[in-house]
Amino acid sequence: MFDHTSQVDDRETWPAVWKGWRQKCPNCGSGPLMKGYLNVRRSCPVCKQELFHHRADDGPAYLTILIVGHIMAPLLHIVFVQFRPEPLILFTIFAIGCVALSLYLLPRLKGAMIGFQWARYMHGFAKPG
Structure with missing residues (x-):
């Protein structure tokens, strides 16, 4: 049986x-990714690692x-049921929260996806040699 953990050039995923x-x-x-x-x-x-091969696309x-x-929908329900705020206040708070959380997560998830592709030798991140 082939033991892939004994290879020298294995990259750890996490x-x-x-x-x-x-x-x-x-x-x-x-080095900066973005x-x-x-x-x-x-x-x-x-380190001169080529990064242009990535295929993060829409992921x-x-x-x-x-x-x-999955974070904001339950929070919206809890806040609405417990506090019954005015609709405009509820909308404003959750619109700002959704936009802020999205802007925070998007580049980090893109970087994580590129790191995953690099670790798994996907899309041009080929094994050396």
Whole structure:
């Protein structure tokens, strides 16, 4: 049976995902992953790891919607049932909350997805040699 853990060039998934979440290069963990809000650098300025192969596409947006919906919908229900605020106040608070949470999560989830792809050798992040 093939033991993939004995290979020298195996990449650990969770550290790479965590580095991506922090918007750092999944290889070295110190170079910036993004230039701007959502634009991924072509390569890491520190370790020269190529990053342009990533295929995050719409995945981070779908995950953001999923997470924000699962957090805000129960909160909306709880606040409405417990406190019965005025509709305009309720809308304003939850609209701002949804936008703020979405803007916070989107680049981090994109970085995490790129870190995952890098760790699993997906979409051009090929094994060396």
